Amino acid sequence: MRIHCPYCCTRGVEEFTYRGDATVRRPDLDAPEAAWVDYVYLRDNPAGPHAEYWYHAAGCHSWLVVRRDTRTHEIFSVQTASEVSEA
């Protein structure tokens, strides 16, 4: 798999580190315990389009949100995590 870093152009996956599911959101502080258990421990394992954090560890150290198909490794979009959080 090759990921198109917005800063460094296309690089091999060996330069990146997978940093988890980019769809989970921290619950409110007073949310029920079940919501926190879900947030901390439970992850879906979707077969198909998914958003993930990838860290360009051996490159520019950017955190990226990569939307890709987990079955085919087809990548639909790559954005910096800061861009996504500001949107």
Place this chain on the structure above:
Amino acid sequence: MPDILSPCAPIAAEPCRVGALSLAPAPLEEMVSISSFSNSLPALREAVLHALGASLPPAPGTATRQQGLSILWIGPNQWLACAPQGSGLMEKLQVACGAHAALTDQTDGRVTLTLCGPYAHAIAAKLVPIDLHPRCFGLSSVALTQAGHIPVILMQRDRQPAYDFIVFRSLARSLHHDILAAMRGGIPESEQN
């Protein structure tokens, strides 16, 4: 009273030659990393231009170079300024840009190894996973990548071609060994035309 360590070169200064290829540590330079504070970029660009007479490179993956001074892009809103010993780089930057960026002296932390000679790109390509063809990586191009498993900042210094591998000092010997092994392995026949 602790002993004060005196700086010594991590590798011998004499170039290692294999055929027409040469590998040598570049003369030690003053290096300062510049990390822009948020919303300070326009002011920082102006301050650097005023202090050094050279501008921050406009795009990722490039460097500006003039009269011994180089400013390399080393990440989003981060640059590495390099100047010959004795040029007082840190002082100049502190006065001009201290309010706009975090400045960190990297002089003792990094070593530059220069690989040059015909087909140097073919030797470098054995180690780095990026495309070094001139249409992708030309003069003053910069890439943050790895050589083998060693993180490097790679810059094309010269069209000869010559490449600068800027590496953490503690990894300089390993990188030197790897590049030398790549040189001794010869130029791949597929690259010779």
